Amino acid sequence: MLALDPETPIAYHRINSILRRATRTKDMPMQRYDAPSIEAKWQEAWSAAETFKAVRDPSKPKYYVLEMFPYPSGRIHMGHVRNYTMGDVIARYKMSTGHNVLHPMGWDAFGMPAENAAMAIGGHPKDWTYNNIADMREQMKPLGLSIDWSREFATCDVEYYGQQQALFLDFLDEGLVYRKNAVVNWDPVDMTVLANEQVEAGRGWRSGALVERRELTQWFFKISDHSDELLSALDDLDNWPAKVKLMQENWIGKSRGLQFAFSTIDAPDGHDRIEVYTTRPDTLNGASFVGISPDHPLAKQLEKDNADLAAFNEDCRQGGTTAEAIETAEKKGYDTGLRVRHPFDTAWELPVYIANFILMDYGTGAIFGCPAHDERDFEFATKYGLPITSTYLPSEESSPKLEEAYVPAKTEKVFYNGGFAGAQWQTGNEAINAAIAFCEENGIGQGVTKYRLRDWGLSRQRYWGCPIPVVHCSTCGVVPEKKENLPIELPYDVTFDTPGNPLDRHPTWRNCNCPNCGSPAQRETDTMDTFVDSSWYFARFTSPDADTPVNMADAEYWMNVDQYIGGIEHAILHLLYSRFFARAMQITGNLPAKAIEPFDALFTQGMVTHAIYKSEGDNGRPVYHYPEQVDLKDGKAFLKDGGAEVEVIPSAKMSKSKNNVVDPLNIISAFGADTARWFVLSDSPPERDVEWTASGAEASFKHLGRVWSICHRVSQMDPNTKGDGDENLLREMHKAIRDVTLGVESFGFNAAIAKLYGFTNTLAKSKASHSAQRQAVMTLAQLMAPMTPHLAEDIWAHQGGEGLIIDAPWPTPDEAMLVESNVTLPIQINGKRRGEITVPKDMPKEEVEKIALSDEAVIRTLDGATPKKVIVVPGRIVNVVV
RNA sequence: GCCCAAGUGGCGGAAUGGUAGACGCAGGGGAUUCAAAAUCCCCCGCCUUAACGGGUGUGCCGGUUCGAGUCCGGCCUUGGGUACCA
Numbered sequence: 001m002l003a004l005d006p007e008t009p010i011a012y013h014r015i016n017s018i019l020r021r022a023t024r025t026k027d028m029p030m031q032r033y034d035a036p037s038i039e040a041k042w043q044e045a046w047s048a049a050e051t052f053k054a055v056r057d058p059s060k061p062k063y064y065v066l067e068m069f070p071y072p073s074g075r076i077h078m079g080h081v082r083n084y085t086m087g088d089v090i091a092r093y094k095m096s097t098g099h100n101v102l103h104p105m106g107w108d109a110f111g112m113p114a115e116n117a118a119m120a121i122g123g124h125p126k127d128w129t130y131n132n133i134a135d136m137r138e139q140m141k142p143l144g145l146s147i148d149w150s151r152e153f154a155t156c157d158v159e160y161y162g163q164q165q166a167l168f169l170d171f172l173d174e175g176l177v178y179r180k181n182a183v184v185n186w187d188p189v190d191m192t193v194l195a196n197e198q199v200e201a202g203r204g205w206r207s208g209a210l211v212e213r214r215e216l217t218q219w220f221f222k223i224s225d226h227s228d229e230l231l232s233a234l235d236d237l238d239n240w241p242a243k244v245k246l247m248q249e250n251w252i253g254k255s256r257g258l259q260f261a262f263s264t265i266d267a268p269d270g271h272d273r274i275e276v277y278t279t280r281p282d283t284l285n286g287a288s289f290v291g292i293s294p295d296h297p298l299a300k301q302l303e304k305d306n307a308d309l310a311a312f313n314e315d316c317r318q319g320g321t322t323a324e325a326i327e328t329a330e331k332k333g334y335d336t337g338l339r340v341r342h343p344f345d346t347a348w349e350l351p352v353y354i355a356n357f358i359l360m361d362y363g364t365g366a367i368f369g370c371p372a373h374d375e376r377d378f379e380f381a382t383k384y385g386l387p388i389t390s391t392y393l394p395s396e397e398s399s400p401k402l403e404e405a406y407v408p409a410k411t412e413k414v415f416y417n418g419g420f421a422g423a424q425w426q427t428g429n430e431a432i433n434a435a436i437a438f439c440e441e442n443g444i445g446q447g448v449t450k451y452r453l454r455d456w457g458l459s460r461q462r463y464w465g466c467p468i469p470v471v472h473c474s475t476c477g478v479v480p481e482k483k484e485n486l487p488i489e490l491p492y493d494v495t496f497d498t499p500g501n502p503l504d505r506h507p508t509w510r511n512c513n514c515p516n517c518g519s520p521a522q523r524e525t526d527t528m529d530t531f532v533d534s535s536w537y538f539a540r541f542t543s544p545d546a547d548t549p550v551n552m553a554d555a556e557y558w559m560n561v562d563q564y565i566g567g568i569e570h571a572i573l574h575l576l577y578s579r580f581f582a583r584a585m586q587i588t589g590n591l592p593a594k595a596i597e598p599f600d601a602l603f604t605q606g607m608v609t610h611a612i613y614k615s616e617g618d619n620g621r622p623v624y625h626y627p628e629q630v631d632l633k634d635g636k637a638f639l640k641d642g643g644a645e646v647e648v649i650p651s652a653k654m655s656k657s658k659n660n661v662v663d664p665l666n667i668i669s670a671f672g673a674d675t676a677r678w679f680v681l682s683d684s685p686p687e688r689d690v691e692w693t694a695s696g697a698e699a700s701f702k703h704l705g706r707v708w709s710i711c712h713r714v715s716q717m718d719p720n721t722k723g724d725g726d727e728n729l730l731r732e733m734h735k736a737i738r739d740v741t742l743g744v745e746s747f748g749f750n751a752a753i754a755k756l757y758g759f760t761n762t763l764a765k766s767k768a769s770h771s772a773q774r775q776a777v778m779t780l781a782q783l784m785a786p787m788t789p790h791l792a793e794d795i796w797a798h799q800g801g802e803g804l805i806i807d808a809p810w811p812t813p814d815e816a817m818l819v820e821s822n823v824t825l826p827i828q829i830n831g832k833r834r835g836e837i838t839v840p841k842d843m844p845k846e847e848v849e850k851i852a853l854s855d856e857a858v859i860r861t862l863d864g865a866t867p868k869k870v871i872v873v874p875g876r877i878v879n880v881v882v
Numbered sequence: 883g884c885c886c887a888a889g890u891g892g893c894g895g896a897a898u899g900g901u902a903g904a905c906g907c908a909g910g911g912g913a914u915u916c917a918a919a920a921u922c923c924c925c926c927g928c929c930u931u932a933a934c935g936g937g938u939g940u941g942c943c944g945g946u947u948c949g950a951g952u953c954c955g956g957c958c959u960u961g962g963g964u965a966c967c968a
Contacts, residue, residue, distance in 0.1 A: 068968095070968095071967090071968050073968095108968070111967075111968065112966085112967065112968085113967080113968085184966075185966075193966075194966080195966040195967065196964095196965090196966055196967080197966080197967045197968095198966085198967090199966095243886055243887060244886085246885085246886065247885065247886050247887095247962095247963075250884090250885050250886080251885075251963090251964085251965090253885095321965090321966085322964070322965085322966095323883085323884080323964050323965075324883075324884085324963095324964055326883090327883040327884065327964090328883050328884095329883090357883085361965095375883095376883080453965090454965065456965080457965080457966080459966095460966065461966090462966085529966070530966095530967090530968070531965095531966095531968085534968085567962085567968095568886085568887080568961095568962060568963085569962055569963065569968080570963095570968085571886075571962080571963070572885090572886095572963060572964080572965085573963080573964095573965065573968095574968085606888095606961095682894090682905090682906070683894050683895075683906075683907090684894065684895070685895080685896095687887095688888075688895090695893095695907055695908070696893095696894070696906080696907065698907090699906065699907055700906090702920095703906085706921090709921095750894090750895075750896085750905085750906095751896075751904090751905085753905080753906090754895090754896075754904065754905035754906075755904095755905085756905095757905055757906070758904085758905070761905095824901090825901090826900080826901040827901090828900080828901080828948085828949070830948080830949085831900095831947095831948070831949045831950095832949095833901050836901070868948090869948065870948095871900095871948050871949080873900060873949095876900050877900040877901075877949085878900095879900080879948050879949060880948090881948050881949090
């Protein structure tokens with residue numbers, strides 16, 4: 001049975017020789033699972049048959065599966081293996097269910113690490129990046145992924161970023177891009193802009209200087225114009241995780257509130273009003289102070305003749321730009337001495353404070369503080385001795401004197417002791433609406449809808465990114481480059497020996513002629529945020545060689561991405577920006593309307609973690625040791641060199657800087673790709689983190705070896721062998737088909753693998769006939785094929801399967817074989833399990849109850865007590881209540 | 883600070899509101915072997931019991947329910963994001 005029938009029609013003539021090699025094992029039977037030769041052989045077979053080349057074919061349903069493309073750090077890690085294996089399982093499964101599958105791969109290749117490497121170790125970011133890509137591609141290929149490598153590209157390819165520049169010009173044309181001032185982290189020593197991650201505890205990572213917030217003119221995408229659309233369209237993303245949609249919803253942050261003004265008393269000219277936006281106008285009677293941002297125009301005006309105040313503002317502007325840094329800083333205020341009148345009562349005056357926690361970016365940069373119903377305001381009021389006046393209470397009897405801010409849910413009914421609109425007892429939401437209506441009627445303010453989402457600043461003062469294709473002309477101003485002049489290519493001759501953007505100091509690159517008037521002009525030296533690169537790569541994969549950003553016919557066929565897979569860390573920015581880009585590309589005629597939501601289904605997978613081994617170096621700095629440098633004893637770790645004990649930090653995200661990275665290549669060379677793939681799928685649910693353990697990988701290898709020898713044994717059987725238990729084996733086989741199919745379709749890979757273990761155990765013990773066992777083995781191979789494709793192909797060939805297993809149709813379970821006639825019901829007494837009975841599946845409740853109550857263990861436990869109630873859940877459980 | 887998750891044996895984890903711990907690892911015992919490796923079989927939450935059994939148990943506190951790992955409220959811890967890491 002080992003040999004292929006020479007008459008077997010094989011569709012792929014080019015792989016005949018490879019298949020023949022596989023059958024040659026009849027003459028020289030391999031006694032052991034030999035992963036390296038199996039894997040090389042089948043990768044060659046797939047490559048020869050061009051199995052994974054995606055070609056438009058309107059006669060087949062298409063399926064586009066995409067994993068978030070990697071940053072080319074130079075080494076693949078287990079996180080990549082996990083990510084791409086999951087996508088591969090889906091891709092291969094879909095191929096065997098008759099789909100025309102697109103499964104591409106590329107590189108998110110611009111970004112800071114390349115420049116950091118150039119600064120740290122010399123060399124050029126371009127060389128570093130392309131070398132890394134070549135290395136990583138070579139590391140990825142042995143995994144046997146079903147990728148169409150002919151579509152590969154890197155975002156730093158000039159063919160890609162040139163098209164991105166064309167997109168930018170289209171967006172600019174359509175009014176989707178504009179310039180405005182925004183704050184950046186400024187390192188006053190290195191005289192350069194820092195990324196947030198380059199600011200450590202308020203200081204520049206290289207210079208150690210205190211970082212300042214400084215304003216620069218920057219390019220922005222008008223994503224905020226699409227806030228409401230991006231929000232409401234979330235409702236239709238049925239196959240996205242609810243948590244991601246919720247995070248995006250909160251990020252967009254739609255709110256209904258009141259915009260109104262406090263009139264000032266004796267304020268500088270032009271500042272007779274302070275505009276305020278509040279989502280809690282119902283608490284206006286609890287107002288205690290007005291707070292403005294240190295960057296508010298009034299604050300800046302006051303700076304001019306108040307050195308003390310100017311120093312306070314200066315102090316507030318120190319530190320990084322992140323919301324986290326600003327909001328976790330100690331709350332500080334400065335009493336400007338100015339006062340404003342309360343809109344309800346002109347005799348009621350409130351002080352105006354500058355406060356460091358108020359962001360100029362959100363709302364109007366000014367708030368009114370209501371300490372009774374806001375924890376931050378409460379803290380502030382307590383610190384500066386400001387009044388705390390409640391406007392609502394939990395009950396009429398509650399004391400209006402508060403020990404802490406009272407902040408109930410807006411859906412909760414509360415008693416308004418300081419209300420001015422609506423009922424005395426009402427929910428926060430009711431009160432807010434009533435307050436807005438009241439203020440509108442009385443000409444105090446206006447109900448407005450605001451969004452937290454800010455426009456997307458895309459300017460980066462860095463070299464290794466896509467140049468922004470505009471020109472600065474002394475007569476024409478900011479002028480878009482002409483499309484025929486694209487691509488604006490990055491110059492290669494740059495150095496990284498001094499901080500700052502090399503494009504700024506390049507002797508000639510900046511010089512150009514104004515596309516408008518032709519006079520000498522200068523290029524923009526800002527490059528684009530790398531999120532721009534990753535916001536449309538999925539569309540480019542449908543036509544990677546097109547001389548426009550996207551070929552519409554290809555996009556029309558392949559879009560949308562049917563299954564997108566990536567890390568939860570991209571839940572907000574990358575995915576929101578991509579959703580915006582799909583809209584902007586549609587507006588500018590670069591994507592068909594059907595692709596407005598580019599990702600039909602999203603799956604967010606967890607990280608691969610590994611213990612960190614840490615000790616302290618001579619200079620007090622932490623030293624991280626590689627796993628292969630330590631010995632483990634009783635949960636403790638000791639250095640192989642010297643035996644000193646090191647600290648073990650369990651389950652940490654694998655990170656190059658922490659040296660806790662397990663190199664997939666070592667695993668593949670020791671056990672094979674199928675083992676690595678099997679392990680990353682088997683041990684944890686895919687949305688959760690998985691801890692890499694050496695013993696787990698070994699166990700996977702042993703299991704695959706066991707599967708191989710079972711199949712080998714079956715292939716050695718006499719085809720006429722009769723046996724017992726055929727029906728039982730085939731029943732288990734059909735159950736396995738059902739469960740594994742469900743597992744693969746629902747991303748329950750670990751559960752699917754548990755079923756495969758179970759089915760393998762059944763098969764191993766089976767004494768069934770050869771024909772039944774062969775059927776079971778071939779089905780097992782098919783069910784394993786998406787996960788361990790090489791082993792599956794090998795088994796298939798050994799059993800005389802037709803062609804490649806990847807081309808064989810996915811098995812379907814026989815419903816008749818899945819029906820069980822009896823069920824075992826546990827019997828509970830007062831919710832505790834006391835016994836069990838086995839009854840026919842469709843026995844009426846009354847009879848089940850009778851049998852349950854006559855069960856020996858039940859009678860013993862009841863001990864004469866009369867049941868008050870018996871609950872029979874058919875097919876599930878019986879609960880006797882006494 | 884704010885937003886979103888997660889927390890179950892020694893470990894990874896399983897469980898449409900219905901027998902908590904499937905499956906795997908580690909561990910223990912046994913078979914095979916001159917011996918080992920490999921393989922195969924059995925046991926394996928904790929406490930208690932000679933045993934049958936009983937008690938207890940899903941981060942903590944409380945609630946809903948005949949019944950809660952699962953639903954609700956409040957915490958704790960860990961992780962992700964927080965707009966220039968990708």
